[in-house]
Amino acid sequence: MDSHRLFLIAFYCMFALPVMAKDGNEPATCIAWKKIVSREVEMGVPKGDRDTIKRDGSNTLTKLLTDAIQAGTVTVYSNLDASHSTPISLYERSVITGSLSDTIVLTDPITRNELVKVIRREIDYRNIHKYRVQEEWAYDPAMGVTTVQILSIAPVRDIYASDGTLRGVQAMFWMKFRDAEPIIERYDRAHADNAFVKHIWNDYFATAPAVTNDGVWGTQVMRTVEMPADKEVELHHLKDNAVDNSLLDMLLAAKYSGRIATGAAYDHGLINMLAANNFRDSSFIVAHTTVILDPITSREEEKTILSLAVNRKDIPKKLQIVEHWSFDPFVGSTTIQMKAMAVSVKEESTIEPMFWMRFKDIRSMVADYDMYHQLNSFAASLHDSYFLSDTKPVVMQ
Numbered sequence: 057m058d059s060h061r062l063f064l065i066a067f068y069c070m071f072a073l074p075v076m077a078k079d080g081n082e083p084a085t086c087i088a089w090k091k092i093v094s095r096e097v098e099m100g101v102p103k104g105d106r107d108t109i110k111r112d113g114s115n116t117l118t119k120l121l122t123d124a125i126q127a128g129t130v131t132v133y134s135n136l137d138a139s140h141s142t143p144i145s146l147y148e149r150s151v152i153t154g155s156l157s158d159t160i161v162l163t164d165p166i167t168r169n170e171l172v173k174v175i176r177r178e179i180d181y182r183n184i185h186k187y188r189v190q191e192e193w194a195y196d197p198a199m200g201v202t203t204v205q206i207l208s209i210a211p212v213r214d215i216y217a218s219d220g221t222l223r224g225v226q227a228m229f230w231m232k233f234r235d236a237e238p239i240i241e242r243y244d245r246a247h248a249d250n251a252f253v254k255h256i257w258n259d260y261f262a263t264a265p266a267v268t269n270d271g272v273w274g275t276q277v278m279r280t281v282e283m284p285a286d287k288e289v290e291l292h293h294l295k296d297n298a299v300d301n302s303l304l305d306m307l308l309a310a311k312y313s314g315r316i317a318t319g320a321a322y323d324h325g326l327i328n329m330l331a332a333n334n335f336r337d338s339s340f341i342v343a344h345t346t347v348i349l350d351p352i353t354s355r356e357e358e359k360t361i362l363s364l365a366v367n368r369k370d371i372p373k374k375l376q377i378v379e380h381w382s383f384d385p386f387v388g389s390t391t392i393q394m395k396a397m398a399v400s401v402k403e404e405s406t407i408e409p410m411f412w413m414r415f416k417d418i419r420s421m422v423a424d425y426d427m428y429h430q431l432n433s434f435a436a437s438l439h440d441s442y443f444l445s446d447t448k449p450v451v452m453q
Contacts, residue, residue: 190209191207
């Protein structure tokens with residue numbers, strides 16, 4: 057998607073954030089960005105099969121898929137038709153399922169008689185151990201929720217030259233996930249140790265989560281979102297440049313003023329959040345007492361001023377966020393709910409959180425910032441952290 061179009065969508069969504077749902081409790085749903093992505097998942101080899109994929113494919117998911125194609129019970133699309141617009145022909149079905157045969161005429165060198173030989177184009181399933189997965193990602197800034205829906209899958213086979221060298225890989229066909237799901241479920245029941253949906257789920261993370269609940273898999277992860285430098289922020293034409301603040305400044309100001317409750321550490325639920333006025337409990341906040349003169353009563357009064365105990369330049373343009381990921385393998389849908397956000401500080405060679413905030417407490421503040429910073433919004437930075445970073449999220453223990 058074109059970047060300007062992406063941020064234009066985000067801009068219009070920001071104006072929709074204050075709109076409340078009919079029950080008046082939650083903001084209306086709005087999509088800041090939507091993106092179709094494709095990734096490859098390595099299946100490996102089922103245990104108990106002597107670490108080999110059988111040539112006839114009897115222990116593979118691809119064999120079950122091609123059997124369904126040959127039986128005509130599912131619709132498939134060309135490997136070049138990523139939009140799934142036109143189902144393939146019967147002839148193409150025969151090609152990809154290995155049921156097509158070639159007839160050639162040979163001449164006997166002794167008798168000089170012509171012989172007819174039938175050669176079957178069989179699939180070598182040992183060369184198929186990866187799957188291409190097409191997904192639609194969409195982010196709702198009002199709720200801090202990213203949804204991931206699997207649209208289709210494609211088996212990927214290795215292509216070898218006549219001398220045995222690997223020349224590349226090729227997707228065999230595309231099949232919509234809703235059509236493939238009953239077949240995938242049947243395969244996964246027979247190969248629980250090498251389940252397809254387990255590989256899809258584990259491939260999202262740097263370490264494999266193993267949390268399940270009522271058939272829906274869930275885990276909490278921590279990621280870093282890097283915000284743009286202040287000087288590079290492009291403002292909306294109605295925003296007063298003289299009073300503009302970065303998102304980090306807005307969050308720090310909210311902490312100073314007592315408008316949000318914060319926690320010194322994340323406890324998997326932010327249950328033990330500090331009260332909004334307990335700023336002195338943070339090692340990053342110092343209190344200074346000064347004497348001021350009341351201009352009306354002319355009396356001297358003591359006033360406590362809170363300030364950062366660290367240098368402002370040591371606060372990087374990075375926000376640490378905690379997300380709860382839940383995956384429903386039966387519909388191929390993942391929901392990513394943002395739970396908390398932390399302003400970080402540099403400590404020697406590491407970056408540590410200064411304090412944690414519930415996302416539900418600051419989402420209106422984030423929306424206000426994004427409204428005037430469409431080209432450098434938090435929604436855009438979140439998008440980049442998903443798709444422009446090689447670092448996978450770390451599962452929290």
